[in-house]
Amino acid sequence: DSHIQYERVGADVTMKCGSMDWDAAVTWTANGTDIDESHLNGSYLILKNVDLSQSGQYSCYEGSSWHLKYQTNLRVGTPPKEPVLMCRSNNYPKGFYCSWHLPTPTYIPNTFNISVVHGTKDMVCEKDAVPKNRCHIRYIQLFSTVKYKVTLTVTNALGKNFTTLTFDEFAIVKPDPPESVVAKPVPNNPRRLEVSWQNPSSWPEPESFPLKFFLRYRPLILDQWQHVELSDGTSHTITDAYAGKEYIIQVAAKDNDIGTWSDWSVAVHATPWTEEPKHLTTEAQITETTSASTSSFMAPPTTKICDKGAVVGS
Amino acid sequence: MAAPDSPSTALRRRDLCSRGIRLAGKMRADVVDLLDTYVEQQGLDASASVAAVEGVPLAAVERWDEQTGTQRLLENLAAYRAFRALLAQMLEEQREQLGEADAGLGRALAAVLLQVSAFAYHLEELLRLESRGVPSEEEDGPPPLPRLSLFEQKLRGLGVLRELAQWAVRSARDLRQLAKPSPATGTGPGLAESP
Amino acid sequence: PQNLKCLTHNLHKMVCTWDFSSRGRRRQTDFCYTTNDLTPQVCFKTKERRAEIPVPESSITVTIKTPGTAFATKEFTIHQKDISFVPVTPHILSLTPGFPTSTLNLKWSDNGSVFPYGLDALWQIQILRKEAMEEVTQVAYYSKLTHEDVILSWNWTSDIPLECTSHYVKIRCYINATQFVGPKDWSDWSPAEVIPGKDTEPGGSGVFPLDAVVAVGSDVTFCCVHEEDQRITNMTYGSKSYTMMQLSSRSHAIRVLNASASNSSGTNVVCRLENGMDGSVVFVGYAPDTPQNLSCETSNFLIIKCTWKPGRPSGLYGARRTKYSLFERISSKNVSCEVNEMNRDRVCGFPVLPDQKTYDFILGVSNPIGQAQSSLLVDITQRVHPKTPEKLTVTGNNSTSIQLRWFINGSFTGIRLLCQIEIVSGHSEKKLHNVSMPGGKSSSYTAQLNGLHPNTKYQFSVRCSAADHFWRWSDWSRGLEQTTSEAPPS
Numbered sequence: 001d002s003h004i005q006y007e008r009v010g011a012d013v014t015m016k017c018g019s020m021d022w023d024a025a026v027t028w029t030a031n032g033t034d035i036d037e038s039h040l041n042g043s044y045l046i047l048k049n050v051d052l053s054q055s056g057q058y059s060c061y062e063g064s065s066w067h068l069k070y071q072t073n074l075r076v077g078t079p080p081k082e083p084v085l086m087c088r089s090n091n092y093p094k095g096f097y098c099s100w101h102l103p104t105p106t107y108i109p110n111t112f113n114i115s116v117v118h119g120t121k122d123m124v125c126e127k128d129a130v131p132k133n134r135c136h137i138r139y140i141q142l143f144s145t146v147k148y149k150v151t152l153t154v155t156n157a158l159g160k161n162f163t164t165l166t167f168d169e170f171a172i173v174k175p176d177p178p179e180s181v182v183a184k185p186v187p188n189n190p191r192r193l194e195v196s197w198q199n200p201s202s203w204p205e206p207e208s209f210p211l212k213f214f215l216r217y218r219p220l221i222l223d224q225w226q227h228v229e230l231s232d233g234t235s236h237t238i239t240d241a242y243a244g245k246e247y248i249i250q251v252a253a254k255d256n257d258i259g260t261w262s263d264w265s266v267a268v269h270a271t272p273w274t275e276e277p278k279h280l281t282t283e284a285q286i287t288e289t290t291s292a293s294t295s296s297f298m299a300p301p302t303t304k305i306c307d308k309g310a311v312v313g314s
Numbered sequence: 315m316a317a318p319d320s321p322s323t324a325l326r327r328r329d330l331c332s333r334g335i336r337l338a339g340k341m342r343a344d345v346v347d348l349l350d351t352y353v354e355q356q357g358l359d360a361s362a363s364v365a366a367v368e369g370v371p372l373a374a375v376e377r378w379d380e381q382t383g384t385q386r387l388l389e390n391l392a393a394y395r396a397f398r399a400l401l402a403q404m405l406e407e408q409r410e411q412l413g414e415a416d417a418g419l420g421r422a423l424a425a426v427l428l429q430v431s432a433f434a435y436h437l438e439e440l441l442r443l444e445s446r447g448v449p450s451e452e453e454d455g456p457p458p459l460p461r462l463s464l465f466e467q468k469l470r471g472l473g474v475l476r477e478l479a480q481w482a483v484r485s486a487r488d489l490r491q492l493a494k495p496s497p498a499t500g501t502g503p504g505l506a507e508s509p
Numbered sequence: 510p511q512n513l514k515c516l517t518h519n520l521h522k523m524v525c526t527w528d529f530s531s532r533g534r535r536r537q538t539d540f541c542y543t544t545n546d547l548t549p550q551v552c553f554k555t556k557e558r559r560a561e562i563p564v565p566e567s568s569i570t571v572t573i574k575t576p577g578t579a580f581a582t583k584e585f586t587i588h589q590k591d592i593s594f595v596p597v598t599p600h601i602l603s604l605t606p607g608f609p610t611s612t613l614n615l616k617w618s619d620n621g622s623v624f625p626y627g628l629d630a631l632w633q634i635q636i637l638r639k640e641a642m643e644e645v646t647q648v649a650y651y652s653k654l655t656h657e658d659v660i661l662s663w664n665w666t667s668d669i670p671l672e673c674t675s676h677y678v679k680i681r682c683y684i685n686a687t688q689f690v691g692p693k694d695w696s697d698w699s700p701a702e703v704i705p706g707k708d709t710e711p712g713g714s715g716v717f718p719l720d721a722v723v724a725v726g727s728d729v730t731f732c733c734v735h736e737e738d739q740r741i742t743n744m745t746y747g748s749k750s751y752t753m754m755q756l757s758s759r760s761h762a763i764r765v766l767n768a769s770a771s772n773s774s775g776t777n778v779v780c781r782l783e784n785g786m787d788g789s790v791v792f793v794g795y796a797p798d799t800p801q802n803l804s805c806e807t808s809n810f811l812i813i814k815c816t817w818k819p820g821r822p823s824g825l826y827g828a829r830r831t832k833y834s835l836f837e838r839i840s841s842k843n844v845s846c847e848v849n850e851m852n853r854d855r856v857c858g859f860p861v862l863p864d865q866k867t868y869d870f871i872l873g874v875s876n877p878i879g880q881a882q883s884s885l886l887v888d889i890t891q892r893v894h895p896k897t898p899e900k901l902t903v904t905g906n907n908s909t910s911i912q913l914r915w916f917i918n919g920s921f922t923g924i925r926l927l928c929q930i931e932i933v934s935g936h937s938e939k940k941l942h943n944v945s946m947p948g949g950k951s952s953s954y955t956a957q958l959n960g961l962h963p964n965t966k967y968q969f970s971v972r973c974s975a976a977d978h979f980w981r982w983s984d985w986s987r988g989l990e991q992t993t994s995e996a997p998p999s
Binding site: 258 | 342364
């Protein structure tokens with residue numbers, strides 16, 4: 001019966017041909033291909049400093065009768081490194097989720113085990129079907145000063161590692177970016193742009209847990225953003241736009257009292273209203289340049305934004 | 315079920331609630347600043363976990379969203395009365411231990427104590443608005459605080475300020491719940507039924 | 510009977526013991542002794558194999574008869590040199606812990622009444638610690654026996670807080686009886702007296718010393734007493750982690766060398782355990798410096814105001830701040846001074862006492878780390894520093910003279926005042942006019958200025974001091990402007 005044998009990259013592997021004596025005549029194959037005699041020491045197969053490419057099925061046959069005496073599935077890999085764990089509440093106050101990944105692949109199967117402790121209470125982390133490396137926890141208590149301790153243990157045949165995160169309830173609150181961001185020129189106002197957006201759909205109770213917003217905008221021709229913080233409402237009129245210049249606009253959100261800023265929303269573009277040129281023939285159409293095109297997703301700001309103690313970005 | 319409000323009561327409540335929310339927000343900002351100063355001045359480790367300290371009202375609550383408006387106000391009032399006594403004790407201990415050294419911390423403590431007292435009074439006003447009896451201080455008064463060692467006093471101070479910072483957030487949430495217009499009448503819900 | 514041995518604990522009586530060559534049932538024996546040929550033999554019966562008899566000046570003859578056995582009688586001659594002298598095992602009367610100062614006070618009786626006068630006694634005091642009773646120190650203590658039972662007392666300061674683990678004390682003694690020619694030896698050790706550590710008390714956990722005050726530069730041991738099942742993760746002093754020493758299964762310690770000054774809220778000593786933490790605060794500061802430039806004066810003969818330079822700040826605040834008191838030896842009156850530790854200048858007021866001119870002050874300074882004092886002998890009539898003259902007004906004015914009046918708060922009845930009037934006019938330089946007058950009690954004073962120019966604007970200001978034994982001028986009064994009247998037509 002063939003079994004799986006795990007070995008570390010760089011290890012020296014010796015395989016015996018089942019119960020055959022050392023001096024018995026045998027033939028070894030790897031994935032069906034004969035292995036050169038140089039790898040044999042008597043009937044033992046010696047693999048030095050194995051690498052990933054040497055994973056495969058190894059079989060040993062008795063010399064004369066070609067009777068299969070031994071078969072194994074060699075899987076070359078590495079023990080897991082310390083996993084990267086991140087916990088976040090984007091649907092406060094319902095709960096929070098934790099997601100994880102390994103910094104480097106191990107090339108062999110790993111099992112993940114997560115424990116969440118709040119003070120002395122163990123909490124259930126319900127695994128999400130998709131993605132597999134994520135689970136979510138429902139808040140039983142709100143407004144607690146007791147820290148949460150999340151420990152993720154990863155195990156495979158070659159080793160084990162773990163990561164622990166300790167955090168306060170408020171510290172991991174980070175909404176998803178605002179949605180449906182729209183920017184429109186304001187007729188007869190060459191320096192205005194009207195921006196509107198919606199609360200992220202993942203935020204469950206905006207009335208009791210209101211969000212505040214951060215708007216940034218700049219003409220494409222400049223690199224310097226202009227910022228404005230809005231403590232309520234989901235719209236804003238930019239009144240100092242350069243006439244006739246196309247603008248890129250993004251919005252971020254944060255709980256009014258706690259946590260950190262969301263990533264920036266999808267960027268939208270808009271150009272303020274411009275005067276209809278007098279000499280132009282009638283066909284000239286001034287089309288509203290309203291577009292909500294998706295520019296390449298702007299990397300979230302990794303610097304501190306306004307709110308004391310708030311760090312955005314993961 | 316309490317009879318829905320008259321428009322004037324609802325308007326008055328919403329005004330009191332929004333002022334209360336702003337006061338809670340300011341209080342929280344000041345407490346967070348005070349917490350930074352306190353941790354540094356007392357040589358404490360900001361990340362230290364402090365076990366629940368006897369006499370300090372915990373902001374943590376289960377099934378918060380199911381609380382009635384009266385429960386919210388009464389729990390808030392009891393907490394801020396307790397914080398008033400705790401902060402007064404901290405101020406006394408501060409003067410006793412440090413005298414004139416670090417008067418800055420003393421002033422900051424006194425300022426937060428003032429805000430806590432103001433907020434407690436604000437809550438009493440809200441309760442009076444709902445013709446709810448305001449519990450007398452003895453009923454609510456905090457138990458006498460045990461005499462602690464200096465390090466325990468420092469930890470208790472840390473625990474007090476941390477819980478107060480949490481309470482300030484909870485209070486803002488509670489007041490938002492109270493200020494929510496009732497879906498039926500568009501006026502504020504009676505306190506009994508404002509989940 | 511054989512192997513007769515004698516031992517004395519007090520140089521008067523000795524206990525002799527023997528055994529029998531053949532084993533057998535315990536028999537009644539006749540025990541007789543005589544110290545020399547002149548005294549009659551003393552006999553008594555005993556079933557014991559020991560007997561207490563006097564210590565001889567030189568020798569003693571003992572006869573042991575056992576009726577009804579072969580070889581029934583045996584005679585022994587015991588010389589003093591054959592007798593061992595071992596003082597009786599001492600007993601500790603009391604062992605008192607001084608937890609705040611980590612000191613032990615030991616009291617025991619020297620049992621001197623049983624010995625002749627004037628013998629030298631040497632005591633060994635052994636301090637042991639921890640569950641394994643490891644020896645910490647062994648100290649020699651000398652005393653002289655006075656033929657009376659004297660209670661001896663000895664103090665020891667531990668280098669670790671007494672709470673940290675149990676401390677045991679044992680003593681033994683050796684008496685140098687030079688006239689006694691027999692072999693002399695140490696007594697047995699006394700039973701050990703114990704001061705149990707907190708690590709033996711259920712619920713005794715904590716960090717010790719608790720809220721101590723120590724001098725800058727001290728080496729201090731802090732310990733963390735925890736429950737048996739609690740695992741200790743680390744101990745920190747301030748923000749620094751220290752290597753731990755295990756004192757017992759429930760006690761770990763760290764040793765901080767050359768402690769530096771702590772900030773106003775003290776330095777935290779934190780013991781982190783698997784499921785919690787404990788801590789203490791230590792205040793590291795300086796003993797007060799000797800006050801410098803102590804000076805006392807009076808501005809009103811009501812209060813004597815003493816000032817001084819405090820020297821190096823102690824670094825201790827609030828309840829542990831440096832406290833000042835002013836003691837006056839002649840009147841034996843003591844005043845404690847309210848001092849704000851944040852400002853540099855120190856002031857203390859002492860009431861002027863009726864009919865007392867000379868004051869012998871001792872300024873006492875103390876804080877939990879140490880104390881100091883300065884003294885000053887002063888005659889306050891020679892230390893008058895009047896307050897600033899007030900209400901300077903003109904009470905008379907003509908073309909060449911002006912009369913001024915001013916008020917000084919304070920009672921100067923016992924002395925004469927010297928006042929100086931500064932006269933400034935437009936076209937001449939500043940002039941000073943001195944005038945002296947008997948002191949009054951919170952009263953006004955006047956002066957007449959002559960030789961002035963007519964129709965001229967003058968600026969006046971006045972200050973005063975003691976006329977006899979000048980000490981210090983008061984501050985100048987507020988200025989007063991006055992124009993002399995025009996000269997009458999000639």
